[in-house]
Amino acid sequence: MNASRTARERVRAELIREITDIARRQLATEGAAGLSLRAVAREMGMVSSAIYRYFPSRDDLLTTLIIDGYNALGEAVERADAACARDDFTGRWLAVCRAVRAWALAHPHEYALLYGSPVPGYAAPQDTIAPATRDTAVFGRIVSDAHRAGRLTPPPGCPPPPAVLSQDAEVVRSLMPDVPDDGVTRAIVAWTGLFGMVSFELFGQFNNTITHRAELFDHNMTSLGRLLGLPG
Amino acid sequence: MNASRTARERVRAELIREITDIARRQLATEGAAGLSLRAVAREMGMVSSAIYRYFPSRDDLLTTLIIDGYNALGEAVERADAACARDDFTGRWLAVCRAVRAWALAHPHEYALLYGSPVPGYAAPQDTIAPATRDTAVFGRIVSDAHRAGRLTPPPGCPPPPAVLSQDAEVVRSLMPDVPDDGVTRAIVAWTGLFGMVSFELFGQFNNTITHRAELFDHNMTSLGRLLGLPG
DNA sequence: TGTACATCAGTGAACGCGCGTTCACTGATGTAC
DNA sequence: TGTACATCAGTGAACGCGCGTTCACTGATGTAC
Numbered sequence: 390m391n392a393s394r395t396a397r398e399r400v401r402a403e404l405i406r407e408i409t410d411i412a413r414r415q416l417a418t419e420g421a422a423g424l425s426l427r428a429v430a431r432e433m434g435m436v437s438s439a440i441y442r443y444f445p446s447r448d449d450l451l452t453t454l455i456i457d458g459y460n461a462l463g464e465a466v467e468r469a470d471a472a473c474a475r476d477d478f479t480g481r482w483l484a485v486c487r488a489v490r491a492w493a494l495a496h497p498h499e500y501a502l503l504y505g506s507p508v509p510g511y512a513a514p515q516d517t518i519a520p521a522t523r524d525t526a527v528f529g530r531i532v533s534d535a536h537r538a539g540r541l542t543p544p545p546g547c548p549p550p551p552a553v554l555s556q557d558a559e560v561v562r563s564l565m566p567d568v569p570d571d572g573v574t575r576a577i578v579a580w581t582g583l584f585g586m587v588s589f590e591l592f593g594q595f596n597n598t599i600t601h602r603a604e605l606f607d608h609n610m611t612s613l614g615r616l617l618g619l620p621g
Numbered sequence: 622m623n624a625s626r627t628a629r630e631r632v633r634a635e636l637i638r639e640i641t642d643i644a645r646r647q648l649a650t651e652g653a654a655g656l657s658l659r660a661v662a663r664e665m666g667m668v669s670s671a672i673y674r675y676f677p678s679r680d681d682l683l684t685t686l687i688i689d690g691y692n693a694l695g696e697a698v699e700r701a702d703a704a705c706a707r708d709d710f711t712g713r714w715l716a717v718c719r720a721v722r723a724w725a726l727a728h729p730h731e732y733a734l735l736y737g738s739p740v741p742g743y744a745a746p747q748d749t750i751a752p753a754t755r756d757t758a759v760f761g762r763i764v765s766d767a768h769r770a771g772r773l774t775p776p777p778g779c780p781p782p783p784a785v786l787s788q789d790a791e792v793v794r795s796l797m798p799d800v801p802d803d804g805v806t807r808a809i810v811a812w813t814g815l816f817g818m819v820s821f822e823l824f825g826q827f828n829n830t831i832t833h834r835a836e837l838f839d840h841n842m843t844s845l846g847r848l849l850g851l852p853g
Numbered sequence: 854t855g856t857a858c859a860t861c862a863g864t865g866a867a868c869g870c871g872c873g874t875t876c877a878c879t880g881a882t883g884t885a886c
Numbered sequence: 887t888g889t890a891c892a893t894c895a896g897t898g899a900a901c902g903c904g905c906g907t908t909c910a911c912t913g914a915t916g917t918a919c
Contacts, residue, residue, distance in 0.1 A: 397882070397894080404895095420741030422654035427872060438874075439896050447873065505738030507825060509652030518829070544776055546853050548843045551836040558837075560830040577831075578814065578841045584826075585817020586810075593739060594816075597750070598792040599809075604783040605790075609810045611780045616848045621778050629861080629915070636862095659905065670907075671863050679906065 405443050408433065409457065412450055416498045421508045424451065448511055455513065456520050458499040463523025465492045470527050478535035479611075479619045485528055486583050486610040493587050500591060504584055522564065525580065529564030532576045532617070536568045541618040543571055550574040572618065579617040583610065637675050640665065641685055648686060648730045653740045656683065680743055687745065688752050690731040695755025697724045702759050710767035711843075711851045717760055718815050718842040725819050732823060736816055754796065757812065761796030764808045764849070768800045773850040775803055782806040804850065811849040815842065 411432050416424050426447050430437040444450045469488035473481045493500040502508070503521075535541040550570040562573055586609055589595055590602055599605060615621060643664050648656050658679050662669040676682045701720035705713045725732040734740070735753075767773040782802040794805055818841055821827055822834055831837060847853060 401895090420738070423741050425872065426874090435895095436897055437872090438876090438898080441874075442895060501738035504820075504824065504826070506652070506733035509655050513825075544778070544847075546776065546847055548840060548847070548853070551833065551840050553833040553836050554840075557833045558831050574837065574840055575844065577837065578818075578844050581817040581821050581841070582810065582814040582845075583817070584821065585813040585815070588736075588820060589813050589816065592736065593745075594736070599790050601783065601785040601789045604785050605806065605809065608780060608783050608786075608806055609813070612807065612810050612848060613814075615776075615778055615780070616844060621780070633862090657905065658907090667862095668864055669905090670865080670909090673907075674862060 401443075408440065408443055409450070409453055412454055413457070413499070416454060416502065417496070418498075420498055421451065421502050421511075424454075426450065451508065451511060452514055452517065454499070455502055455517050458496070458503050459517065459520035459523055461496070461499070462489070462492050462503065463520065463527070465489075466524040466527045470531065475534070476538060476540075478531055478538070478540055479614055479621070481531045482528075482579075482614045482617070482619055483607070483610055485524075485531065486606070489524065489583060490587050490590075490606055493591055497591055500587070504588060505592065522560065525561075526564050528576070528580055529561070532568055532572065533565040535619060536565075536572055540620050541568070541572055542620075543575065543618045544616060547571065547575070575617045579613040582613045586610070633675075640672065640675055640682070641689065644682055644686055645689070645731070648734065649728070650730075652730055653683065653734050653743075656686075658682065683740065683743060684746055684749065686731070687734055687749050690728070690735050691749065691752035691755060693728070693731070694721070694724050694735065695752060695759070697721075698756040698759045702763065707766070708770060708772075710763055710770070710772055711846055711853070713763045714760075714811075714846045714849070714851055715839070715842055717756075717763065718838070721756065721815060722819050722822075722838055725823055729823055732819070736820060737824065754792065757793075758796050760808070760812055761793070764800055764804065765797040767851060768797075768804055772852050773800070773804055774852075775807065775850045776848060779803065779807070807849045811845040814845045818842070 408429060411429050412424060415428055415432075424447070426440050426444075427437045429450075430440045433440075440450075444453070466485050466488045469484040470481050473484050475481075493504075532541065550573070554570050554574060558573060558577070561577065562568075565573065565576060568576070586606060590599075590606070595602060640661060643661050644656060647660055647664075656679070658672050658676075659669045661682075662672050665672075676685070698717050698720045701716040702713050705716050725736075764773065782805070786802050786806060790805060790809075793809065794800075797805065797808060800808070818838060822831075822838070827834060
């Protein structure tokens with residue numbers, strides 16, 4: 390029967406979800422290196438070998454967590470962007486920045502998994518590439534929209550982009566169609582600047598130093614927005 | 622006798638150095654989580670418990686590596702800065718950027734230890750704070766020197782710094798005396814932007830995307846230098 | 854200068870722990886006639 | 887509708903591994919008289 394077949398499949402899907410939820414929670418407390426199939430099984434009330442019915446190996450579980458993480462961050466960024474007026478490019482940029490920071494602060498270990506040091510001995514498979522660009526795609530759309538609306542004006546005195554860039558950065562370029570080379574490079578500055586700031590805050594570089602982090606963050610992102618060429 | 626006493630001490634110091642060297646090499650291949658006293662002892666040709674004559678615990682060894690790392694990076698940055706004409710502020714900034722990137726590429730795992738995700742279960746003790754600011758101190762001096770020479774001119778349209786900053790960021794501020802608030806915030810943008818760029822490159826965000834990394838890096842650091850207010 | 858004693862480096866065995874993964878198995882759930 | 891068979895989930899034991907840390911010990915190196 391079809392209904393009962395999906396019944397079994399539904400239980401299976403639910404268990405997979407439960408496993409990843411527990412794994413995510415363990416990630417949050419122990420970090421990626423401390424994620425263990427045995428601990429997950431223990432918390433599930435299962436024997437450790439039972440997990441292998443659902444994930445062929447620890448690395449596969451980790452891959453799932455990474456993909457889920459990219460998607461969660463990407464979705465948060467998409468939502469933040471969608472809540473802004475389409476032609477408020479500066480507002481959209483700031484909203485995206487804040488969404489990244491908020492998500493990172495709420496899920497520090499997941500953020501570390503995506504943007505921190507690589508997990509030793511783990512090589513990310515191809516499946517992670519597409520979700521990894523989900524947040525960047527939103528950013529690229531903002532830049533592209535602003536440029537097409539004629540609102541992306543390079544600040545005076547900007548250095549010309551390196552000549553080699555024209556054959557480089559195809560992925561980035563494809564995310565922001567029509568944007569000229571100098572816009573692409575400034576976008577990369579802004580984007581890496583955003584993550585530099587978030588990583589500094591999350592990884593402890595601001596400890597004992599900066600306390601008004603939200604304010605400084607907003608200010609710095611605004612500065613980067615100006616450098617990018619968005620209207621003040 | 623005094624000479625023989627120092628003889629024993631000299632052997633001891635040499636062994637400590639040998640242990641940290643091996644540990645550093647293991648860090649380079651396994652990452653921080655994979656650093657193990659037993660493996661170090663094995664490579665030393667010692668029994669594992671013998672290490673405890675030199676380091677009271679694994680965390681202590683890790684702390685030593687972190688401090689050494691900060692000092693090595695700091696020294697590289699100091700050397701790069703010292704090789705420039707004192708009044709070539711833009712050149713000094715770029716030299717510092719390149720030194721950070723070069724050191725990070727040469728010592729990826731050590732860089733990850735300093736600026737990547739925190740090692741789970743490890744809390745950095747007070748001793749790491751001073752060496753951690755060594756590179757930043759060089760940068761602060763450049764900014765301060767440029768400002769005192771009247772060569773730190775904010776680009777037009779820069780947003781005013783948040784009011785709360787005046788009571789914040791004491792450590793950062795103390796590294797760049799006399800620099801006004803808006804200069805301090807722009808310095809933070811530039812500094813976090815530098816590490817954001819290096820981390821993206823090192824942690825794999827540029828994989829399958831950007832190939833001419835040195836060129837793009839130089840360009841982006843130049844842009845950040847302009848944003849900071851350094852002369853073009 | 855020689856001897857008794859204290860200090861220190863390194864040994865080897867052990868404790869207790871956790872891990873990923875495999876494998877033969879028991880039962881339950883679904884499928885086909 | 888009922889029965890024979892196939893699929894699948896979960897069990898329990900085991901393999902082989904590595905880890906940090908402790909502890910009583912042997913010898914060698916230094917120190918004090």
